[in-house]
Amino acid sequence: MIPTREVYWNISNIWLMYVLFCFAAAAFAYGFWRHIRAWGATLPADRAGRVGERLAGFAKYVFGQARIHGLGRPSRLRHIYAGTFHGFFFFGLIILFVGTLVVMAQEDFGLHIMQGTFYLWFQSLALDLAGLFAIVGLCMAMARRLFFKPDRLENTQRELFNAPVLLVILVTGFTIEGLRIAATNDPWAAWSPVGALAAKALAAAIPAEGLRPLHASLWWFHLVTVLALFAALPYTKLRHVFTAPLNIYFRPLDARGAILKPIDLETAESFGVKALDQFSFKSLLDLDACTECGRCQDACPAFASGKPLSPKKVIFDLRDLLHEKRDSEGAIETDAATLVPDLIGENALWACTTCMACMEACPVFIEHVPKIVDMRRYLVMEEGRFPDTMQQSVRSMESRGHPFPGNTMGRLDWCKDLDVRVLAEGESAEYLYWVGCATALNARNHSTARALVNILNEARVDFGILGEAEHCTGDPARRMGNEYLFQTLAQQNIATFESRSVQKIITTCPHCLNSLKNEYSAFGTKYEVVHHSQLLADLVASGRYAPHGDYNASVTFHDSCYLGRYNGVFDEPREVIAARAGTSMIEMERHREASFCCGAGGGRMWMEEPLENRVSNLRARQALETGADVVGVSCPFCMTMLEEAVNAEKGGRDVRVLDIAELLHGPERK
Amino acid sequence: MKIVVCCKAVPGAVTEVAVAQGNVLSYRSQFQSMNECDEYAMEEAIVLKRQMGGEIIALTMGGITTQDILFTAAAKGADKIVRVDAQAQDPRAASIVLAAALKTLGADLILTGTQSRDSLSSFVGVATAQQLDIPFAFAVTAIEKDGDNSIKVRKELGGGRSADVRLPLPALVCIQTGIQPLNYVPPARLMRARQQRPTSLSLADIGLTQDDLASKGYRIASVAPPVRTGQATMIEGTPAEIVSTLLAKMKEVR
Ligand code: SF4
Ligand code: SF4
Numbered sequence: 001m002i003p004t005r006e007v008y009w010n011i012s013n014i015w016l017m018y019v020l021f022c023f024a025a026a027a028f029a030y031g032f033w034r035h036i037r038a039w040g041a042t043l044p045a046d047r048a049g050r051v052g053e054r055l056a057g058f059a060k061y062v063f064g065q066a067r068i069h070g071l072g073r074p075s076r077l078r079h080i081y082a083g084t085f086h087g088f089f090f091f092g093l094i095i096l097f098v099g100t101l102v103v104m105a106q107e108d109f110g111l112h113i114m115q116g117t118f119y120l121w122f123q124s125l126a127l128d129l130a131g132l133f134a135i136v137g138l139c140m141a142m143a144r145r146l147f148f149k150p151d152r153l154e155n156t157q158r159e160l161f162n163a164p165v166l167l168v169i170l171v172t173g174f175t176i177e178g179l180r181i182a183a184t185n186d187p188w189a190a191w192s193p194v195g196a197l198a199a200k201a202l203a204a205a206i207p208a209e210g211l212r213p214l215h216a217s218l219w220w221f222h223l224v225t226v227l228a229l230f231a232a233l234p235y236t237k238l239r240h241v242f243t244a245p246l247n248i249y250f251r252p253l254d255a256r257g258a259i260l261k262p263i264d265l266e267t268a269e270s271f272g273v274k275a276l277d278q279f280s281f282k283s284l285l286d287l288d289a290c291t292e293c294g295r296c297q298d299a300c301p302a303f304a305s306g307k308p309l310s311p312k313k314v315i316f317d318l319r320d321l322l323h324e325k326r327d328s329e330g331a332i333e334t335d336a337a338t339l340v341p342d343l344i345g346e347n348a349l350w351a352c353t354t355c356m357a358c359m360e361a362c363p364v365f366i367e368h369v370p371k372i373v374d375m376r377r378y379l380v381m382e383e384g385r386f387p388d389t390m391q392q393s394v395r396s397m398e399s400r401g402h403p404f405p406g407n408t409m410g411r412l413d414w415c416k417d418l419d420v421r422v423l424a425e426g427e428s429a430e431y432l433y434w435v436g437c438a439t440a441l442n443a444r445n446h447s448t449a450r451a452l453v454n455i456l457n458e459a460r461v462d463f464g465i466l467g468e469a470e471h472c473t474g475d476p477a478r479r480m481g482n483e484y485l486f487q488t489l490a491q492q493n494i495a496t497f498e499s500r501s502v503q504k505i506i507t508t509c510p511h512c513l514n515s516l517k518n519e520y521s522a523f524g525t526k527y528e529v530v531h532h533s534q535l536l537a538d539l540v541a542s543g544r545y546a547p548h549g550d551y552n553a554s555v556t557f558h559d560s561c562y563l564g565r566y567n568g569v570f571d572e573p574r575e576v577i578a579a580r581a582g583t584s585m586i587e588m589e590r591h592r593e594a595s596f597c598c599g600a601g602g603g604r605m606w607m608e609e610p611l612e613n614r615v616s617n618l619r620a621r622q623a624l625e626t627g628a629d630v631v632g633v634s635c636p637f638c639m640t641m642l643e644e645a646v647n648a649e650k651g652g653r654d655v656r657v658l659d660i661a662e663l664l665h666g667p668e669r670k
Numbered sequence: 671m672k673i674v675v676c677c678k679a680v681p682g683a684v685t686e687v688a689v690a691q692g693n694v695l696s697y698r699s700q701f702q703s704m705n706e707c708d709e710y711a712m713e714e715a716i717v718l719k720r721q722m723g724g725e726i727i728a729l730t731m732g733g734i735t736t737q738d739i740l741f742t743a744a745a746k747g748a749d750k751i752v753r754v755d756a757q758a759q760d761p762r763a764a765s766i767v768l769a770a771a772l773k774t775l776g777a778d779l780i781l782t783g784t785q786s787r788d789s790l791s792s793f794v795g796v797a798t799a800q801q802l803d804i805p806f807a808f809a810v811t812a813i814e815k816d817g818d819n820s821i822k823v824r825k826e827l828g829g830g831r832s833a834d835v836r837l838p839l840p841a842l843v844c845i846q847t848g849i850q851p852l853n854y855v856p857p858a859r860l861m862r863a864r865q866q867r868p869t870s871l872s873l874a875d876i877g878l879t880q881d882d883l884a885s886k887g888y889r890i891a892s893v894a895p896p897v898r899t900g901q902a903t904m905i906e907g908t909p910a911e912i913v914s915t916l917l918a919k920m921k922e923v924r
Binding site for chain 2: 265383398400469471485492
């Protein structure tokens, strides 16, 4: 006898199933059709094409679940428990779904595949185990909801709906199987271990004549529940089953640092995003892809320091508005409410440091930062409405070429007694050392620049600086939403570079690095831009520079957002620290991709923060907890923020904040 | 009411500052903006227009590049923007040109800043009023309507004192900084303002000749960099000590 089973055993009026299915399918299709219509049909250029890369990522992040479990990432971004249970029901349900397709192929398309070895190994054993794993996964998920309740989750009643429904489906599935096995004395029962177990228990509990009627009614109940869930998919967060993979497919592929796209000032009719319908396709798809996992909020320094911003809430609020403002055909009302401040408070909007921690944490590649900047762009470009202290910094950039109002320092003050060549028009050097406003105009950072040029001179690197001809890259202006000012400054600087035939640039500031490297390229430039940590690591590795003497200290290193998360430079600063004999490294819990902002990015440098909830103080505490003697930094903004915070938090301890260049050069040497 | 705001384009950050021939200041600047005092005058004009109606004309003088600040004025709310195409040699010559232009344009109220960031002479406003032979007030911190044909202004007298004065119109008022909060001009509005063409007046249009631009006896004797006097001292010690030193110093000054 060939192993198989009768598909609709004990079920009559099977036509009714098709009728119910049609209803469910219609509800499902309508729901998604409306979603798709609302997202809009135009794919921005950076989201079309590169199919190979997109599919490779799709495999890694959908089937590999790489960002759900986060294996191989820093501990803060690893989620073993959630990764395990999600994997259990993800693969479990996929296998069960394939099983359903097999039934369909057999019954509706007349392919007789449900027999023999395939029937035993796949349709019986694999499906049985898949169901079991899915049940275990669901129980784990429910246990988390009921007992652990991590803060980042919503933990509301509504949240307790999805898992139990799925559980009911799976449990009734096994019960039906058990009843069938018990009633038919299935000779291949051993291939369905869970079903066989259920059969035994049911046969003991229920009189033989009761098996068939119970089987039939449970079968219909199971069917209706499945179809109801299927119909409800687009209307609950379970829609992420479809939207999340789509979102992963359309994820940003350009360099992280190039995520903010330039506005074409000549042709744009309006600037930034005032209302929902101005968001791009991917920005809207994002909203429907959210799985409500809360990891973005958990990573957010603004949220952690008690500011009125949660990236999760931004996504939730926008999504709820999107659903509210769609008509029956999915079109977004064009006069939909002004997003800021009606939906998202101005204080929340300006609290973002653009640190990217949220986007790094999001398992489905939702893009919070471009949305926040788009809304800022509207406020600044169209209404000129932004915090006073930021306005002063913008005015300073406009009239004096640097963002520090009231600063009277000269750009050459730091190197008066050093051997540094200032490149005049027409002159050039192998490297341009781009000093940056925050280094040149802040006395504390002078010794970083001095340490660097001493090392460069000793290693005989041919370099020059621009002196007074250097002006702000425009990075702060862009993060504040002032695209116009950013482009004005960028064009000015590009002209300056051209007049000095600049090709290679060294920066001490990760913000400058990011702008010059990733953002200026939109204006057709091609510079090789390196951060000083990269160059220093190189000089040490190639033996061109050897540090003088020992420096006995334990060091913890603070990854700055724009160097690490934005530009993927994690190893080089650590190599530089290790190059200095006598140092030992202690990592903070939040390091590398999981690093925690110092609080200065996104224009926040120019906002007053109340003492009690400064991002920088939180970070300083994390650094101090390691017990390290030195907090290593590689950014002039981080230096300013963390030195002040460490001094405020360190109590009687002797802890110093040093740039990696100072550390390599020897902090005591001037 | 027809309000004319005189505004000047001044350099932002300057580099390669040098004193040439003993009395000429030379520098390079890649940035230019509307003189801050004049920006306050512009803000005040907008408030006055809102209260009394009328029109605002922004007037500047200089080469073609200076018209950039007129777009800022238009974006802020000027109804008409005018540039006199002339380079005056000194503040006195500047006041002659401005007065001629103002006569051509006609105005009930003329607003200027108290001083310009580049030359700091505080001369042009008052001298222009003299050329036009109309009443003026300097360092004004408030303006209000006072009957049909006059205004009441509060002007600073120095040393923290001020006086309220009535001025019959037409009049010229030099605006002190801080009279109104400065509003940031949204770039979108600035870009739209750039679409319009400023009115350009030649010397002939306002009835002057090249000779009127020549220096009018206002002579700069010499220019020297400021001498740092090192007057700031850091007070050290415990908080209590710092406070008592500080109090002693304050008493000394009084
Ligand atoms: S970029 Fe940083 S500060 Fe802004 S929302 Fe994301 S995590 Fe929060
Ligand atoms: S945006 Fe991403 S990280 Fe945040 S809750 Fe949604 S899915 Fe999770």
